[in-house]
Amino acid sequence: MRRVIGWFGIGCLVIAFAVGCGDPDRQLRSEGARAAREAASAAGTAELAGQSFLDHKLWSQPAGQLVSEAEEALGKASSTFDQQQPTTRASRKTYDEVSKTLDDAAGNVTDLRIALDNGDVDGVAELVKELAGTTEGLRKLGETAK
Known part of the structure; x- marks a missing residue:
């Protein structure tokens, strides 16, 4: 009985080691997907804040604060x-993509913050449209490791 338990324990260790080490390509894809999901959330927040400003549901200062916080979250994920x-x-290749x-998402969010600070309504409108595409791209990238 002790031998069975011993071999079972060794088998579990081997499996745990194999799963823990894994394929480096897969691990990087997983980390990239995680970062993309976090970035999609931040970019979506910025997009929503910008759209709320355009819809006159937020003034530029609170919208700018939300975008600034999203910018920080994007920086952390990146x-x-x-x-x-x-x-x-x-x-x-995965790392570069x-x-x-x-970086593109962070740039768009930074540009949106600046446009809000400057009261550039046309710029905000353009950047909200860009962020919609950026957010969707990040969501798709976030699905790659699921």
Whole structure:
């Protein structure tokens, strides 16, 4: 009986080790998807704040505050992902794609914050449309590892 338990324990350790180490490409895709989901939430918040400003449901100052907080959240998601180390060509491709998407989203949110601060209604309208596409792209990217 002790041998069975011993072999069972060793088997569990081997499985745990194999699952824990995993494929580096898969791990990077998973981290990229997680970062994309976090970024999609932040970009969606910024988009909603901008649209609420355009619909006269928020003044520029509270809308700008929401966008500023979304900008910070995007920065955190991006910097956390940037710490990843791609080890293969496939993981490098994934890393570059996710990084570019996160950078584009961060740029759009920053531009939206500036447009709100400057009272540029036309700029806000244009950036809200851009953010709608950016947010959708981030959501799709966030689904890649599910």
